[in-house]
Amino acid sequence: MRICLKGGRVFDPERSLDGQADLLIKKDRIEAIAPQIKTDDALIIDLAGKVVLPGFIDLHVHLREPGFEDKETIASGTAAAVAGGITAVAAMPNTKPPPDNPAAIRFIEEKAAAAGFCRVYPIGTLSHQRKGGKAADLALLYEAGVRAFSDDGAPVANSRLFKEILQELARYPDAVAIAHSEELPLSAGGLLHEGAVSRRLGLPAVPAAAETIGVARDILLAAATGARLHLAHLSTAGSVELLAWARERGLPVTAEVTPHHLLLTDEEILRSGALAKVNPPLRTEDDCRVLQEALRTGLIDIIATDHAPHRLSEKEAGLEEAPCGIAGLETAVPLLLTGLVNRGKLSLADLVRVYSSRPAELLGLPGGSLQPGAKADIAVLDLEAAGKIDPQGFYSRAKHSPFAGRSYLGGPVMTIVEGKIKMEQGIVYGANR
Ligand code: DOR
Numbered sequence: 001m002r003i004c005l006k007g008g009r010v011f012d013p014e015r016s017l018d019g020q021a022d023l024l025i026k027k028d029r030i031e032a033i034a035p036q037i038k039t040d041d042a043l044i045i046d047l048a049g050k051v052v053l054p055g056f057i058d059l060h061v062h063l064r065e066p067g068f069e070d071k072e073t074i075a076s077g078t079a080a081a082v083a084g085g086i087t088a089v090a091a092m093p094n095t096k097p098p099p100d101n102p103a104a105i106r107f108i109e110e111k112a113a114a115a116g117f118c119r120v121y122p123i124g125t126l127s128h129q130r131k132g133g134k135a136a137d138l139a140l141l142y143e144a145g146v147r148a149f150s151d152d153g154a155p156v157a158n159s160r161l162f163k164e165i166l167q168e169l170a171r172y173p174d175a176v177a178i179a180h181s182e183e184l185p186l187s188a189g190g191l192l193h194e195g196a197v198s199r200r201l202g203l204p205a206v207p208a209a210a211e212t213i214g215v216a217r218d219i220l221l222a223a224a225t226g227a228r229l230h231l232a233h234l235s236t237a238g239s240v241e242l243l244a245w246a247r248e249r250g251l252p253v254t255a256e257v258t259p260h261h262l263l264l265t266d267e268e269i270l271r272s273g274a275l276a277k278v279n280p281p282l283r284t285e286d287d288c289r290v291l292q293e294a295l296r297t298g299l300i301d302i303i304a305t306d307h308a309p310h311r312l313s314e315k316e317a318g319l320e321e322a323p324c325g326i327a328g329l330e331t332a333v334p335l336l337l338t339g340l341v342n343r344g345k346l347s348l349a350d351l352v353r354v355y356s357s358r359p360a361e362l363l364g365l366p367g368g369s370l371q372p373g374a375k376a377d378i379a380v381l382d383l384e385a386a387g388k389i390d391p392q393g394f395y396s397r398a399k400h401s402p403f404a405g406r407s408y409l410g411g412p413v414m415t416i417v418e419g420k421i422k423m424e425q426g427i428v429y430g431a432n433r
Helices: 074-083 101-113 138-143 157-167 196-201 208-225 237-248 257-263 267-277 286-298 330-341 348-363
Strands: 002-012 017-026 030-032 044-048 053-054 056-061 085-092 119-122 148-150 178-179 230-232 253-257 380-389 405-415 422-426
Touching: 002 348, 002 380, 053 348, 056 330, 074 085, 074 148, 074 405, 074 422, 085 380, 085 405, 101 119, 101 138, 138 178, 157 178, 157 208, 178 208, 178 253, 178 405, 208 230, 208 348, 230 422, 237 253, 237 286, 253 286, 257 286, 257 330, 286 348, 330 348, 330 380, 330 405
Parallel strands: 002 044, 002 053, 056 085, 085 119, 148 178, 178 230, 230 253
Antiparallel strands: 002 017, 017 030, 053 380, 380 405, 405 422
8 A cells, every 4th residue: 555645745855855846655665756746546635735854863762661660661752753753762761770782682672563653762881880890881882773871860070981992983984882881880879950040059060061071071071092083962162162162073972852841940940840850950041042052053953852751750759769760652743833943943854854964864764854755754743733741641761751731732643664654743553542
């Protein structure tokens, strides 16, 4: 059966496509894009008034399985992804056990294939068992197909070990180290950003320098070794300056920012309490402005959610006890359209660049454009869809968000992965909420 997406605004900045057209899918691939496609054997889907674009690709997602299935599973997390218009995710390795060997990588791939929602690229650990004591068997992981490595959730604190790991990764030009840059002695015990709000509340806090010192160290070690470095979840204006410094020197350093660091400030703790507790913490208006601008100009390469689901009961244990993390897969696109695109801070073309084409390019993945002959990984948006964020409707097991109750204008209404419709009008086929 072929599928004809009819009459939508087909939008792919990579190929300078922006206009009303039909898009024909045959099996798992895009067969054709043309102003009018006539077929007598295709399922016709009328998309007049909707936008058809490359599926979103999220390179920073915590799926929690194995080990923390009470927070999320590979099935529930990938269902949440397609609910959000996302067709591929890279899965962070802070699971129990962490994927530091090929069998653990295969486990994730098999679970993802069995769930059948979106593509999943497992990220391997940098250090053995993600303990920061010695390097993981990077060559074995690379042989198993892993191209991104991280100990995310924590840095490789020992600079000598991190340098050795980067030295080894530098042998593989298509491998990248994803750094969770944090100077732990400075952040230890901190519950929120060190600034006006933490002072008002009298709470232990995380200074901006806890991140910038980490970012500076990681950039310098990348420079010393020639390894590709990707900086995860940047939250401060100072980190952006350091990134610019690295780029000016032609270092192979890329970076990401999350929707919450773009759109929320430390004030959010006053409204949402522990639901807004995240690592790195939400910062200031100024930081948000600098991050938004760096994203627009391409200095920051991509958006990634750092989807970090936790149980509501854990979040309700109080600011001190609660774990860090925000579930972001199902809110990213509506929030980015509402908070950035509709306000002229990012164009729709920028959004496709930072949340689809550039992520695909960074890890050499399929997707990121609507190319006849390529796999049909597609998101359909309704830019007029209006509503309020309602975590009760999430497919993620983490049914809470500091964005709950926020109005949005624009969101995904269909997700197609490898030519199969996975989500339509908010309903994910084969998944339970
Ligand atoms: O807020 C966060 N949550 N930041 C991290 O780096 C890790 C993540 C998690 O795994 O919960």
